[in-house]
Amino acid sequence: MRLLLARWAGPLAVKAAVFITVMCCALAALLGVLVHVSVTDQTVGNARDLALSRLSDATRAYEAGDTLLPNAGVDPEGLPDSLRALALSGRRGTVVSTHRGRPTMWAAGPIQGHRALAVEIDYSQQSGTIAGLDTSILWSSALAIGATVLVGVFAVSRVTRRLHATARVARRISAGDLDARVDDPRTKDPVRPQDEVAAVAAALDSMAASLQSKLLSEQRFTADVAHELRTPLTGLHAAAELLPPGRPTELVRDRVAALRTLTEDLLEISRLDSGRERLEADAEGLGALAERVVRASGTETEVRVVRDAVVETDRRRLERVLGNLVANAHKHGAAPVLLTVHGPVVTVRDHGGGYPEYLVAHGPQRFRTEGGAKGHGLGLTIAVGQAEVLGARLSFRNAVDGGAVATLILPVASQAR
Structure with missing residues (x-):
């Protein structure tokens, strides 16, 4: 289905709106990714440090034979396989997974007997913070993009309206209306800076004025020549009628008649050019x-x-x-x-x-x-x-x-x- 656009909303306005939208989306996506990565790294880093710290406490308690905290255990149920394998290989590590329906940060390390000691920390708050941040980024980006597009389209529409007005005047001039002018206000105020549209409008007005001046000069010349020729031609025609019959007389009368016809045509054209002809319909x-x-x-x-x-x-x-x-x-x-x-x-x-x-x-x-x-x-x-x-x-x-x-x-x- 074709979009119904305003008369001023031509291809230039559409292209500008699309360009502004694409650039805003790209900028919003870049900033959103940077903020998301930065905040996520900081949040995950703090949770990891806390989990490793509790793992160290649990390891000392296990080695001392003390009772482990409720969130610590040996080979607990739900420990991710990748983290279990890491611990059994003799290294410590952390991983985030879903346990019992909620996000959980696991920290695990090796203990005697080729087993893994693990600590789990509730990661729901940190996960909710990151999700809320992502939602805020999306909404703020959408609002910023919408506001920027509206402002951009408004600015471009002002230019396109002026361009369309200039184009309409150019079409009127090409149709013969040499009185048409753009009359852009910027061209009449020397204090205001002139943009490219104002320069085009000024050039078009200057061209129309020049064409009009040359056309009026041509029309005046045609009318003057026709009027000046009419009187001597009347005398020449009368003199030709007095010549004796013969072939030379016929040639003279024929040329005089042709010249009179040309003069009458020029007078008729000058009357049409003046625009004062009236119908008797x-x-x-x-x-x-x-x-x-x-x-x-x-x-x-x-x-x-x-x-x-x-x-x-x-x-x-x-x-x-x-x-x-x-x-x-x-x-x-x-x-x-x-x-x-x-x-x-x-x-x-x-x-x-x-x-x-x-x-x-x-x-x-x-x-x-x-x-x-x-x-x-x-x-x-x-x-x-x-x-x-x-x-x-x-x-x-x-x-x-x-x-x-x-x-x-x-x-x-x-x-x-």
């Missing part, structure tokens, strides 16, 4: 609108209505988008060109060489064409901009069997007319 039938666009284009484009739909849209802008897609398919692709309406989804497909890789990956870019294609790359740029104004989504891909496919997904009208 109304319910429109997609099938009939697609037929009108194809007729107006004067191209041999097949219109296929799989399922008609009514959408809330700006008719002029939608006609501009579809017109640009159809014109691009005929200009840069190859016949047959098919415009398909399937509900709120409109596709325009040709059977040429397909879109360039950069266009499929990043979308159309103004003044960029590849493969010897003619044009300025403005038609599809305008189509994307107008689609955004419509609230639609325009995507580009290449068909598996060849050809370029542009897909426009429109919002559906809430009520049909």
Whole structure:
């Protein structure tokens, strides 16, 4: 079963928590073993000294013929075999075992007659002390580990939350929102030391500001050029109309018309860049609108209505988008060109060489064409901009069997007319 984690609790927070837990467990285990060994050695050593001391007293009493103490005896019942063998070999020793259901410290040594004299001491108190110590070590280690993990996770979560906030801003910037900023408080207070996260946030904000400045400069340049060209082109167009009929006149008029189209495209792009475009939405039938666009284009484009739909849209802008897609398919692709309406989804497909890789990956870019294609790359740029104004989504891909496919997904009208 997958763990349900908070949005900020990503892999970094989980790894940090696991690392802290493992290190705390290792440290607690090491300290616990050291304390256990030290206390056990001391406790066992004291019990052994006491047992050997009583064994010496019992040995002197046995040799003097006195009565042995109650806890001393010759070859007593329950004496561990290993200690009995040690005593019969002529040496003295001690061992802890269970006798009559309780821990017992035995001490044994040799006596005459190849027998063993042994003394037993109740080891219950010492055994209980060691067991209580072990329990205390386990509980204190668990509490210390829990507290350390909580503090560590809290500290790491603060860093991961800031990292996630920075990542969200980066995604907004990549989506085109150049007004997005992290605005980390640490970057604005020169007194507070800046950590690595604050440095990344400051670098991201600086990059966004630089990109925004360059984009605004480019937009202003495009708008200024288009406006400056519009007036002389109007005069040039009027002068071309006064030229006498002939082939040179046709060439001049054709080039003037192309230049006027380019200027109008630049003006349209500058208006889209400004973000001041407003919709004049109304319910429109997609099938009939697609037929009108194809007729107006004067191209041999097949219109296929799989399922008609009514959408809330700006008719002029939608006609501009579809017109640009159809014109691009005929200009840069190859016949047959098919415009398909399937509900709120409109596709325009040709059977040429397909879109360039950069266009499929990043979308159309103004003044960029590849493969010897003619044009300025403005038609599809305008189509994307107008689609955004419509609230639609325009995507580009290449068909598996060849050809370029542009897909426009429109919002559906809430009520049909």
